Amino acid sequence: MEDLVKLRDEIDAIDDQIVSLFEQRMAVAENVAAFKRSVGKPVLDKEREKIKIQKVTEKTSNAFNRQAVESLFGQIMAVSRMLQYQRLASERTDVEGFQVGDMVTTPETKVVYTGVPGAYAEAAMDSYFGSEIRGFNVETFGDAMEAVHSGRAQYGVLPIENSSTGSVNEVYDLLSAYDNHIVGETMIKIEHALLGLPGSRIEDIRTVYSHPQGLMQCSRFLDAHREWQQVSLQNTAASAKRVLDDQDMGQAAIASRQAAKNFGLVVLKEKLNDLDNNFTRFVVISHEKVFRKSADKISVCFEVPHESGTLYNILGHFIFNGLSMTRIESRPIQGKPWQYRFFVDFNGNLREQAVRNALHGIQSETEGFRILGNYIGVGQQ
The missing domain is CATH 3.40.190.10 (Periplasmic binding protein-like II)
Known part of the structure; x- marks a missing residue:
């Protein structure tokens, strides 16, 4: 036990040195930010970081430590960049041309x-x-x-x-x-319902129309009627209109009760959703x-190089600026196989400095960056 205590004391002493040296490094990084600002040099210098990683890994004694040091210094440099972005972003007066304004509507x-x-x-x-x-x-x-x-x-x-x-x-x-x-x-x-022509019965149905999402959201009900042909249309209300236009007793639509009223159809069955809270x-x-002064949600999109750790480093901008992500979505980029565009929602307002810091960093390290909007989130209006 005494040996373990002694070893832990040694680790604590080393950790104290690491923290002290890290703070010294970050102080120098602030000076680097000031210099880059004065000459208009970008924060991210990929070639410099690549050379730096190579030099420090060459000083390790084995393969495990080499990989660990590569990861460690990659994170240290990422944190250093975030600090530099914060210093540079504090001087910005606007974000991508967005301005505070109200949504004014009239009868026109x-x-x-x-x-x-x-x-x-x-x-x-x-x-x-x-x-x-x-x-x-x-x-x-x-x-x-x-x-x-x-x-x-x-x-x-x-x-x-x-x-x-x-x-x-x-x-x-x-x-x-x-x-x-x-x-x-x-x-x-x-709240999906099965709609048919007046006088039709569920037993008569051979074809059911709906939007693809409507069909998916009622899959359990449709599984019980596998003999029906499922046909996807542009939307649920258009499906109801199709039933009206065709005047075929063997057709039905999955749509809303309002669509039934609009097109003179009858509700053959209610509550078709797989989930009640849909x-x-x-x-x-x-x-x-x-964006409104009270806007509290921001949506952005961007692309990252197809390299290990790039998305992780980008998401670090939210973490280091204390911002809470609420959603992340990816979509394939046409013409670029196996590359993706990311969509992120997070809480914040474009007037907040922490938001500006994060967005400046993300924009500097991604491609195709866009602020899609700053708005009042659902439940906050």
Whole structure:
């Protein structure tokens, strides 16, 4: 036991030296930041770090220590960069051109949603904006993005995530492709029903239409009717309209009760969802780079080199600035096999210095960086 105590005392003494030397190193790093600022030199110097790693690993005595020292110094240099980014970011007065502003709506404000009247997207639009706007519908998510981008609509409402089936991947891809921005979000409870023509019965059904997510969210019910042909359409309300237009007693749609009212259909069965607590989160988009003073949620996207540890180092910017991530999503990049674009949501406001510090660091070390928006998160309005 005495030998163990002595060994621990030795480790404590070494650790004290490590801490002291680390603080000395960080003090020098601050001076490096000041110099780089004065000459306009970027914080990240990949070639310098590569040479540094090679030199320190050559001083180790075995393969295990070599790998450990490579990892250790990689982290030390990452932390050093974060400190330098903080010093440089403190001088910035804006972030990517975003400005504080309110969402002003009038009875003439145009808001676009996807689908036809009775779609869940229309319900999300009504939930967020109320009735004092001019809502209109388009067929696809891309059509909605284009309407906002061109100015044909001031705002758009698009589904981005469902609590049971996950992300709406196409919307994530469109957010990176278009120069539109998230200015708000809302959440709608999804309650699917089986809709048919008046006089039809469940026993008559041969084909069921719905959005792909609607079919997935009712998989247990549909598994009990495997003889039915499942057909995916653009959205749930369009599926209800298809049943009305075809006037075929053997067809049904999975959609909302509101869609049944809109198209004169009857509800053959309610509560089809696999999960009772089934919600879809919708984002509100605008072409303007604005955010409210009370905005508390930020969405960004970026690409990282296809190298070990790169994503880990990027996420460190959130940790070292005390920011809480709420979601991370990845999407494959077209034309770049096995490379991915990352979407991150985190809590914060673009006026906060910690947010500016993190974003400056992330932007400096990634490709295709974009701030998608700063807005009031669901449940905080």
